[in-house]
Amino acid sequence: MNGLKILSTGYYAPQQVLDNFNLEKMVETSDEWIVSRTGIKKRHIAKEESCVDLGYQAALKAIKNIDKSKIGLIICATMTPDYFTPSNACLIQEKLGLNDQEVMCFDLNAACSGFVYALTVAQALLQNLGDKYALVIGSEKISKMIDFNDRNTCVLFGDGAGALVISNGEGIFASYSNSAGNLDALKAPAINEVSENHFLTMAGQEVFKFAVKVIPESINAVLKKSNLTLDDVAYVVCHQANYRIIKNVYKKLKSSEDKFYMNLQEYGNTSAASIPLALAEMDEKQMLKPGDKIICVGFGGGLTWGATLIEWS
DSSP, X not given: XXXXXXXXXXXXXXXXXXXXXXXXXXXXXXXHHHHHHHOOOEEEOOSSOOHHHHHHHHHHHHTTXXXXXXXXXXXXXXXXXXXXXXXXXXXXXXXXXOTTSOOEEXXXXXXXXXXXXXXXXXXXXXXTSTTOEEEEEEEEOGGGGOOTTOHHHHTTBXXXXXXXXXXXXXXXXXXXXXXXXXXXXXXOOOTTOOOSOOSXXXXXXHHHHHHHHHHXXXXXXXXXXXXXXXXXXXXXXXXXXXXXXXXXXXXXXXXXXXXXXXXXXHHOBOGGGHHHHXXXXXXXXXXXXXXXXXXXXXXXXXXXXXXXXXXXX
16 A cells, blocks of 8 residues: 655645624624534634635645645635636746746536545645645635625635645555535535625535435445544544534544544635645644544535545654
C-alpha cells in the first residue's frame, strides 16, 4: 500500500464573524433554534477577500517552513471558484511566487467531499512525482451564493480555507469514494447564471438521511481496506455540516463524541474547507501525535461521499 507523509498544515478564516445573534436581526430565527438543530454558533464571512485570497492565506501558513521549490502539485478543492478559468489553484500558485517552477495546478469540485477527493487524487499523482510535494487546499467563499433571507441555508454556511502539504511516505493511506447524481438534494447554480433565484438551495431532510447513511459506509470501507477497527483510530474528522448528523453517526457506530472532532460551532459549514481547516486547527492545538490514525469523511452535493484514512506524521 503506497502511503503518504503529512509535512505541514495551515488554515485561515476571515476576520468578520456573523454569530447567531446577528442573524436574529436579519431573518426569522434564534440562537436557540440554530444551536439546537445544527450546533453552529457563528460563522466567518469574507467581505472583501476572494476565494483565492482565502486559499492563499491557508497555503501561506502551510508552506511557512517548507522548501517551496519542492512543490510540484497544487490542488484546490472548491465549489466556489473565483473564475471558471484560470483555476483557484493556478492563481494561488502565482500569489505564492511559484510560477517559475514546474507545478501541476487544478481545481477539483466535489462540493463538501472535495478535500477527501483531492487528497485521494494527490496521493495517486505523487507516485509519479518522486520526491516532490503536493499542496492540497480546500477553500470556499460560500457566502456569495447564500440568500440571507433564507433561514434554511443562511444559518448553516461560512467561509474559510485549510491546506496540507504532503509527500510520498510510509504512513498508512486508504481511500474510498462514491457518488450518485442528484440535482434536487443540494444545488448551487453557476454564479453568472441569469436567474431570479441564483442562490444555493438544499433539501435538508434528504441530505440528513443521506449523510447518516454514507458516513458509516465510508468509515467502514477505509477501515476494511486498512485491516483496522475504529478502536485503532485516534480521531474521525467528518465534514463539519451539522452536530446532529455527527452525533447520529457516532451513536450508530457505538463510538464516543470524543473521537469525532468538531469545530462547526465556530465556523459553520465551510464545504470543502471544513476538513483541512479542522485538521490544521487540531495540529495547531497539538492534538495529533505521530502514528495517530485519522479518518476524514466527506459528503455533499453531487451527491458525493468518501473517506480517507491517514497516519499522522
